[in-house]
Amino acid sequence: QVQLQESGPGLVKPSQTLSLTCSVSGDSISRGRHYWSWIRQHPVKGLEWLGFIYYSGTTYYNPSLKSRVTMSVDTSNNHFSLRLNSVTAADTAVYYCARAPMTTVTTVNFDPWGQGTLVTVSS
Amino acid sequence: QSVLTQPPSVSAAPGQKVTISCSGSDSNIGNSYVSWYQQLPGTAPKLLIYDNNKRPSGIPDRFSGSKSGTSATLGITGLQTGDEADYFCGTWDRGLSAVVFGGGTKLTVL
Numbered sequence: 722q723v724q725l726q727e728s729g730p731g732l733v734k735p736s737q738t739l740s741l742t743c744s745v746s747g748d749s750i751s752r753g754r755h756y757w758s759w760i761r762q763h764p765v766k767g768l769e770w771l772g773f774i775y776y777s778g779t780t781y782y783n784p785s786l787k788s789r790v791t792m793s794v795d796t797s798n799n800h801f802s803l804r805l806n807s808v809t810a811a812d813t814a815v816y817y818c819a820r821a822p823m824t825t826v827t828t829v830n831f832d833p834w835g836q837g838t839l840v841t842v843s844s
Numbered sequence: 845q846s847v848l849t850q851p852p853s854v855s856a857a858p859g860q861k862v863t864i865s866c867s868g869s870d871s872n873i874g875n876s877y878v879s880w881y882q883q884l885p886g887t888a889p890k891l892l893i894y895d896n897n898k899r900p901s902g903i904p905d906r907f908s909g910s911k912s913g914t915s916a917t918l919g920i921t922g923l924q925t926g927d928e929a930d931y932f933c934g935t936w937d938r939g940l941s942a943v944v945f946g947g948g949t950k951l952t953v954l
Binding site for chain 2: 769827837
């Protein structure tokens, strides 16, 4: 059974960098069969896709956040990471990592998801 | 304001059927496959439907999906109190070059 688990600080100060890691068990990122993604959910429900990363390090970022987002992958430790810089209160959200079993972007879906981690941006 | 439009809430009695709509445009639903997610209270979203109408292993056939033009629909039959959750649609938007989601629909089983 594939499981994903997010980890990282729950509180980040404005203007600083949010850093999260997603540890994967039950599947190997290096198999190259899936993309790996970050999605966040703002307090009032809405889901926002942040981007994908492939085992090779190829990334696809949401253009609305592209200038602030960096994703990386560590196949040796089977995890991938998110960095979001220059955060503001608007970045307060539950952050999820998810596996994306897709052949092309038009078939994208997310399964499974991690349990999510709340990140609050506040001084 | 979400790119995909869903009704904020729907309700029905146990045992009944409900449908949840997801409206988009040629830029997204009209040219991509739709997936649906169930988010039970306090939990992460879970994939219910992918590629418009396919169910992952373990998802009961009470859940179904369809797509026509620039809209998609999630159907749930034989409603149970355990189906009370938020439901989201998602797809790729070629104009935005991004995955987009609906704003979510809260299902209440009366």
